[in-house]
Amino acid sequence: MSQQFDVVVIGGGPGGYVAAIRAAQLGFSTACVDAFKNPEGKASLGGTCLNVGCIPSKALLQSSENFHAVQHDFAKHGISVAGAKMDVGQMIARKTEIINKNAAGIGFLFKKNKVANIHGLAAFKGRQGDKWLIEVTDGGKVVDTLEAAQVIVATGSSPRQLPGLATDNHLVLDNEGALALSAVPKRLGVIGAGVIGLEMGSVWKRLGAEVTILEAAPTFLAAADQQIAKEAFKTLTKDTGLDIKLGVKIGEIKAGKKAVTVNYELNGEAVKADFDKLIVSIGRVPNTRGLGAEAVGLQLDERGFVAVDEHCRTNLPGVWAIGDVVRGPMLAHKASEEGVAVAERIAGQQPHVDFGVIPWVIYTSPEIAWVGKTEEQLKAEGVEYKKGTSGFGANGRALGLGQAQGMVKILADAKTDRILGLHMIGPMVSELVSEGVVSMEFKAASEDLARIIHAHPSLSEVIHEAALAADKRALHG
Numbered sequence: 002m003s004q005q006f007d008v009v010v011i012g013g014g015p016g017g018y019v020a021a022i023r024a025a026q027l028g029f030s031t032a033c034v035d036a037f038k039n040p041e042g043k044a045s046l047g048g049t050c051l052n053v054g055c056i057p058s059k060a061l062l063q064s065s066e067n068f069h070a071v072q073h074d075f076a077k078h079g080i081s082v083a084g085a086k087m088d089v090g091q092m093i094a095r096k097t098e099i100i101n102k103n104a105a106g107i108g109f110l111f112k113k114n115k116v117a118n119i120h121g122l123a124a125f126k127g128r129q130g131d132k133w134l135i136e137v138t139d140g141g142k143v144v145d146t147l148e149a150a151q152v153i154v155a156t157g158s159s160p161r162q163l164p165g166l167a168t169d170n171h172l173v174l175d176n177e178g179a180l181a182l183s184a185v186p187k188r189l190g191v192i193g194a195g196v197i198g199l200e201m202g203s204v205w206k207r208l209g210a211e212v213t214i215l216e217a218a219p220t221f222l223a224a225a226d227q228q229i230a231k232e233a234f235k236t237l238t239k240d241t242g243l244d245i246k247l248g249v250k251i252g253e254i255k256a257g258k259k260a261v262t263v264n265y266e267l268n269g270e271a272v273k274a275d276f277d278k279l280i281v282s283i284g285r286v287p288n289t290r291g292l293g294a295e296a297v298g299l300q301l302d303e304r305g306f307v308a309v310d311e312h313c314r315t316n317l318p319g320v321w322a323i324g325d326v327v328r329g330p331m332l333a334h335k336a337s338e339e340g341v342a343v344a345e346r347i348a349g350q351q352p353h354v355d356f357g358v359i360p361w362v363i364y365t366s367p368e369i370a371w372v373g374k375t376e377e378q379l380k381a382e383g384v385e386y387k388k389g390t391s392g393f394g395a396n397g398r399a400l401g402l403g404q405a406q407g408m409v410k411i412l413a414d415a416k417t418d419r420i421l422g423l424h425m426i427g428p429m430v431s432e433l434v435s436e437g438v439v440s441m442e443f444k445a446a447s448e449d450l451a452r453i454i455h456a457h458p459s460l461s462e463v464i465h466e467a468a469l470a471a472d473k474r475a476l477h478g
């Protein structure tokens with residue numbers, strides 16, 4: 002006998018679990034099926050983001066920043082710490098504790114909202130009347146059969162593999178392995194200078210590894226505003242000490258017993274480099290294997306993502322898809338917002354996700370964050386704009402924190418003054434970027450930000466100053 006639901010969500014990551022909670026809140030009987038197992042072989046909700054992505058990476062970033070601060074910054078405050086040591090095992094245990102706490106929290110929220118929490122791999126099996134049949138297996142055995150008129154596919158993504166190089170998470174690591182090392186490698190290679198490569202590289206560099214990042218693209222952080230990207234390149238190479246090589250052509254990679262040899266070409270020269278560990282972070286691919294897409298004719302696009310319209314509708318009636326498995330930025334908050342919007346759409350509401358105001362954050366030190374268009378995009382689109390910039394260098398709060406580094410740049414329409422983009426590199430800009438998101442959602446002008454009172458001393462004063470600068474009336478510039 003199959004279990005009947007109004008809505009079945011496949012995937013319990015930030016897209017799926019949020020969609021399931023919202024659907025249940027709206028009065029639908031809802032099940033969420035998730036296949037993730039933690040290293041102990043136990044079901045763990047939260048998907049990539051919680052288990053092997055956003056949350057563990059931020060936990061390790063913080064640990065490594067603390068270690069760095071003890072060694073390099075505390076003395077300036079008059080605090081001397083002799084013999085500071087890093088216990089990697091304890092750092093990883095702390096990370097695991099955070100994951101387990103949050104995963105249990107999602108289980109609690111499911112209970113509270115009466116979402117049926119089903120562990121296993123879900124696959125479309127066919128259609129009966131207006132219901133979709135979904136089979137759930139665990140370890141190859143069928144553990145459940147579900148029926149629902151509405152199905153939300155939120156199966157997420159997996160690391161893209163380098164052709165011919167197997168990830169063993171011992172020598173050749175993906176995000177999962179990079180977040181679970183038991184010791185600091187002496188020589189760490191990273192292929193790919195994207196968000197994951199930079200964050201993971203920063204962690205292990207601060208803990209003592211020599212880190213070389215090999216990037217195929219000639220431009221650093223091509224999606225970011227290039228003024229910010231240049232500033233980031235400078236600080237990450239000089240201050241953090243990451244050796245970032247751009248325009249690299251990767252050749253043969255050989256994994257031996259104790260080291261990995263990477264052959265690559267840089268500026269026409271052949272280079273051979275040995276690493277004790279190699280992280281491969283060259284992007285992610287959508288998870289559609291085992292989903293039974295072909296069994297029911299669920300359409301994928303040319304890149305293998307589930308094809309959806311702007312409302313996350315697939316080609317099948319009552320089947321929706323959200324998050325990393327569909328087009329758009331692979332970001333947890335984008336997945337969650339799509340999840341909420343789909344649940345509300347199933348309930349007949351008219352929600353809207355504005356792709357133009359999704360914040361992006363890279364949690365390096367200093368952090369990088371932005372929302373809206375970059376200067377390069379505005380130029381390419383022929384939009385007339387004005388800009389204002391201001392630095393953290395003289396900001397009292399940043400100086401107190403010992404992180405007086407970076408800048409804020411605001412871009413506004415030359416005629417209407419409407420804010421088109423806010424770009425920053427500096428302390429805690431992951432938090433500051435929300436001011437840009439709110440402003441842009443409310444269609445604010447740069448003058449609005451310039452006239453809003455910002456607390457003193459606070460990091461947000463740099464946004465205020467940048468907004469004043471856009472109107473050529475900076476007070477401290």
Ligand SMILES: Cc1cc2nc3c(=O)[nH]c(=O)nc-3n(C[C@H](O)[C@H](O)[C@H](O)COP(=O)(O)OP(=O)(O)OC[C@H]3O[C@@H](n4cnc5c(N)ncnc54)[C@H](O)[C@@H]3O)c2cc1C
Nearest residue numbers: 012014016036048049050054055123157324325331332333
């Ligand atoms: C190292 C790293 C750091 C990151 N940091 C950030 C960050 O700081 N901020 C940010 O916004 N994003 C970050 N991301 C990206 C973020 O993790 C993803 O965008 C987000 O997890 C996508 O959510 P999702 O719900 O679409 O998919 P996922 O989180 O991937 O969840 C999908 C779930 O579905 C399960 N599943 C797959 N197929 C099936 C099936 N057939 N049946 C049942 N279950 C199935 C999977 O096991 C998984 O549990 C990071 C990613 C990585 C790897």
